[in-house]
Every structure is written in C-alpha cells, then in structure tokens.
Amino acid sequence: MINYAKDYSIKKMKKCFNIFLKKIDSIRVGSANVMLLSNISLIYYGKKVLLNKISRITVYNTKTLRISAFDKSINNIIIQSILKSNIDVNPYTKDNDVFVTVPLITSEKRTKFIKLIYKEGEIAKVNIRIVRRDVNTKFNNMYLKKNIDKDSKYKIEKIVQNVTNDFITKIDKTLYLKENYLKNN
Known part of the structure; x- marks a missing residue:
C-alpha cells in the first residue's frame, strides 16, 4: 500500500512537472526556437x-x-x-x-518573461499540492473505513510529503536556471 501511494504520487506529480516544463520551454528568449x-x-x-x-x-x-x-x-x-x-x-x-x-528581446520583455515563468511555477506547485491533497484524502478515507491502520496512514503522508518536497525543489531549480538563462541571453 505504501509503495502504491509513493508510485502513484510520483506518477501524477511527474505529469504536472512535465506540463510545467513544456510551458516554460515555449517561452522564447530572443533566439529562434x-x-x-x-x-x-x-x-x-x-x-x-x-x-x-x-x-x-x-x-x-x-x-x-x-x-x-x-x-x-x-x-x-x-x-x-x-x-x-x-x-x-x-x-x-x-x-x-x-x-x-524573432525580434530582439528588450529588458522590459525579459522582465515580463521572468514574471511569466514564475507564474507558471506557482501554478505547477499548486497542481503538485493538489495531487498531495488527493492522495492524502484517499488514504485518510481508507483509514476512516478501517482499511489501513494509523501507522500506515502516517507513513504514507510522510512519503507523499517527501515526494511533494522533491518536486517543489525541482520546480524551484528549473525556475532559477530559466531565470538566469533569460537574464543572460
């Protein structure tokens, strides 16, 4: 049950992360792409x-x-x-x-793009937190129906939180790299 919760969380959060990557990859920075x-x-x-x-x-x-x-x-x-x-x-x-x-990028547009990538990052973080909430709700309901014990419920919550933290960190690192790229190109 614990492995299922972890695998399910990773699968769903990876999907959110990949959508985020696709969106910020489409943001141009003055060169043809x-x-x-x-x-x-x-x-x-x-x-x-x-x-x-x-x-x-x-x-x-x-x-x-x-x-x-x-x-x-x-x-x-x-x-x-x-x-x-x-x-x-x-x-x-x-x-x-x-x-x-593709026209040259101005500093004003650069700032606009940086704001846009951070907005996309926040949307991705919210989506990842929604996945966390859904998984925790599912296993909390199983606990309330006596299908899993209290220790398993807490282990699952801890694992799901760790997976959430990992994906939030990935998003933050990606945002940092993209921001530096936008500033320097």
Whole structure:
C-alpha cells in the first residue's frame, strides 16, 4: 500500500512537472526556437490541428524559423494563426515557405518573461499540492473505513510529503536556471 501511494504520487506529480516544463520551454528568449511555435493551432479542413502536425518547423538561422507546410495552400492560414497567438513575432512568406522572425528581446520583455515563468511555477506547485491533497484524502478515507491502520496512514503522508518536497525543489531549480538563462541571453 505504501509503495502504491509513493508510485502513484510520483506518477501524477511527474505529469504536472512535465506540463510545467513544456510551458516554460515555449517561452522564447530572443533566439529562434521551434518550441516557440509548439502550441500554435489552426483550423485545417474543419479540424483544429497543431502546426507541427501539418508542417515541418526548422531553425533557419538564429533569429528565424522556417515553416514548410505539407500543403502549401495553407500558408496564409498559418500566418494568421501565428499572428493571433500574440507571441510577438513577424511571419512572412518566401519561396513557398513561411518564415518567422524573432525580434530582439528588450529588458522590459525579459522582465515580463521572468514574471511569466514564475507564474507558471506557482501554478505547477499548486497542481503538485493538489495531487498531495488527493492522495492524502484517499488514504485518510481508507483509514476512516478501517482499511489501513494509523501507522500506515502516517507513513504514507510522510512519503507523499517527501515526494511533494522533491518536486517543489525541482520546480524551484528549473525556475532559477530559466531565470538566469533569460537574464543572460
């Protein structure tokens, strides 16, 4: 039972952590990165589709991304979707491809991005604490129904708290590294 609680907590908290990583990896810092366009979606033949599913996105140079759509007729739709996403980039077409120029980052935007990553970090921490609460509630109910004894309940709570602390520490370390990267690039 104790191992199940630990494994379940790790699995759920790892999912929260990975979502957090994906969100902060998509925050650009003045250089072209394909993750910048990872969350862009558009309507293609009546269905909402991610841009990277209907095109190949590559780094053309340090400030430009190249989008080679599998269907060249949707280049204008791609441009409109990128503009609607409010990621402060300048898309244009050239040679049947869409290019996205990433502007230089200002100190004001740098500060904005740092605030954004910390906001995402807080959201991830809250989600991890929600997992902790759910696991503890589940095993507390089992204790109340006499399915587990008091010692097992406390051991589970202690293990779940240790797993929670580990993930909170991982988030804090990731935030520290990302903040330094944003400040120095």
